[in-house]
Amino acid sequence: MVFAAFASFAQFNKGRMLVGGSSEFRTETEKSKSGGTTVTDGRWTNFSFAPRFGYFVIDNLAVGAGLSIGLGKWADENDNDDDYTSSNIQFQPFARYYLPQGIFFQGQVGLGSGKTNYNDRPDYKYNLSSLAISAGYAFFLNDNVAVEPSLGYRTTGWKNKDSEVKDIDSGLFLQIGFQIYLGNK
Secondary structure, X not given: OHHHHHHHHHHHOOOOEEEEEEEEEEEEEEEEEXXXXXXXXXXXXXXEEEEEEEEEEEOOEEEEEEEEEEEEEEEEOOOOOOOEEEEEEEEEEEEEEEOOXXXXXXXXXXXXXXXXXXXXXXXXXXXXXXXXXXXXXXXXXXXXXXXXXXXXXXXXXXXXXXXXXXXXXXXXXXXXXXXXEEOOO
16 A cells, blocks of 8 residues: 555656546526526537647656637527637637645646637627636556546636626536656666
8 A cells, every 4th residue: 555655656656647638518508597487598518639748847746837728519499590600719828736645736827819700790709818727637547548527616717809798607527637647667
């Protein structure tokens, strides 16, 4: 048992690198309620992929950056033909601290831009910023490869490039990451 704990601790030594990323699939249904009637307005489907690279600056602490690429689609359920697609990209620096058991805590910021393509009106271009904190576990498949589920809280802001309109969303998220740990243990 002591040997297993030491072996997992050695994964997070100064000078090692981590290469990998995470992906997220999200689907949401928006409903309106008036009186006793509930109507489904539409469905939002979103997929994002975030490759990342990090470097252990000291034992247990990795810093690095990733690039989040997101694609989404809104399907209107009310025959208003308000369907649209969106795409965005963010640069995301992060810091991650590991406990010897493989549990980690991560903080991440993001800056980028996006565009929503509507069927019947001009495109909506926006600046994008985010802040996320999470906790997870590095489940090692072998000495260098880990699957990393994590649970966190994220807040994201969108600001229209042509006006002062700003939207803010926040909430919990669940991610599955995949990392390869490179370098000497």
